[in-house]
Amino acid sequence: MSEAADEIFATLRQSGQSGAPLYLQLRRSIEDAVRRGLIGPGDALPSERDIATKAEISRVTVRKAVQDLVKGGILVQRHGSGTFVAPRMERVEQSLSRLTSFTEDMARRGMAVRSQWLDRGLYAPSPDEMMVLGLAASELVARVARLRIADDTPLAIERASLSARVLPDPAGIGSSLYAALEATGNRPVRAVQRISAANLGEGDARLLDVAPGAAGLRIERISYLASGKVIEFTRSVYRGDAYDFVAELRLGITADETGRGA
Structure with missing residues (x-):
C-alpha cells in the first residue's frame, strides 16, 4: 500500500x-x-x-x-x-415485467440466498395499511420484515404487510413468503410498483452494510389476486450500488392509429 x-x-x-x-x-x-x-x-x-x-x-x-x-x-x-x-460487487439486474420473489430471482442466477428475520408478527394496522389493504381499525395486520442476503451480501430490506385473515401465523413462514401464499391459493398475479431514489438512514444502512446517507432505491409495491383484490403491501429498500431494475419499453399504438392503418 x-x-x-x-x-x-x-x-x-x-x-x-x-x-x-x-x-x-x-x-x-x-x-x-x-x-x-x-x-x-x-x-x-x-x-x-x-x-x-x-x-x-x-x-x-x-x-x-x-x-x-x-x-x-x-x-x-x-x-x-x-x-x-470496498469489495467489487456484481450488480444484480431485476426485470420490472415479471412478478417474482427475491428467492426465485436469486436462485435463477445461481446465487445462495438466505434471510435474516427482522419482524414476524400481528399488529394493529397503520392508516396506510388500512387504506391499501382495506382493513377495519378492529382488524389485525401481519407484518413480515426481512433482510435479504445473496452470496453473503445484504441486498435488500423487505417489509411486507398482509391481512391477518390471509396470513394468521406470520411466524410460520419458511424461506419464501410467496411460496406460503401459493400454498393457500393467495399468491399475487400482478403488482404495481413505485420506485424512488433515497439516501439510506442509519438503521437501514447498518443492516445493508453501507454508510449512512448512501444511495438506495425505495420501492413500494401493491400486489393483487386474479380477482383484483389487494393481497400484499410491501415497502422495500435496496442497495443502490448493487441493484439495477430493467424494463422493456414498446412503441404504443392507439386504437385510432390502428384503424387508420387498416
Whole structure:
C-alpha cells in the first residue's frame, strides 16, 4: 500500500494547481488509484493523520474526501479497524415485467440466498395499511420484515404487510413468503410498483452494510389476486450500488392509429 499511497499523494500534489477544492482533488486521486488497480478491494487506507501529513492538507479535508468516497461505495469504514477499499460487487439486474420473489430471482442466477428475520408478527394496522389493504381499525395486520442476503451480501430490506385473515401465523413462514401464499391459493398475479431514489438512514444502512446517507432505491409495491383484490403491501429498500431494475419499453399504438392503418 505504501507505494500506491506515495503515487496518490504525488498525483494530488501535481493537481494542486487545478483550482478544485482540495478534498475533491484527494477524492479523485483515490478514485483513480482504485480504478487503475493501484489499491484493490480489501486494501486499507492510511490513517487520516498520515494522509493529512503526507498530502500536506488538513484532517478535516481528508475526512470530507473519505466520507464522500464511503457514500459513493468506493470505500468502506469498519469501526475500530479503519478505512478500506470496498469489495467489487456484481450488480444484480431485476426485470420490472415479471412478478417474482427475491428467492426465485436469486436462485435463477445461481446465487445462495438466505434471510435474516427482522419482524414476524400481528399488529394493529397503520392508516396506510388500512387504506391499501382495506382493513377495519378492529382488524389485525401481519407484518413480515426481512433482510435479504445473496452470496453473503445484504441486498435488500423487505417489509411486507398482509391481512391477518390471509396470513394468521406470520411466524410460520419458511424461506419464501410467496411460496406460503401459493400454498393457500393467495399468491399475487400482478403488482404495481413505485420506485424512488433515497439516501439510506442509519438503521437501514447498518443492516445493508453501507454508510449512512448512501444511495438506495425505495420501492413500494401493491400486489393483487386474479380477482383484483389487494393481497400484499410491501415497502422495500435496496442497495443502490448493487441493484439495477430493467424494463422493456414498446412503441404504443392507439386504437385510432390502428384503424387508420387498416
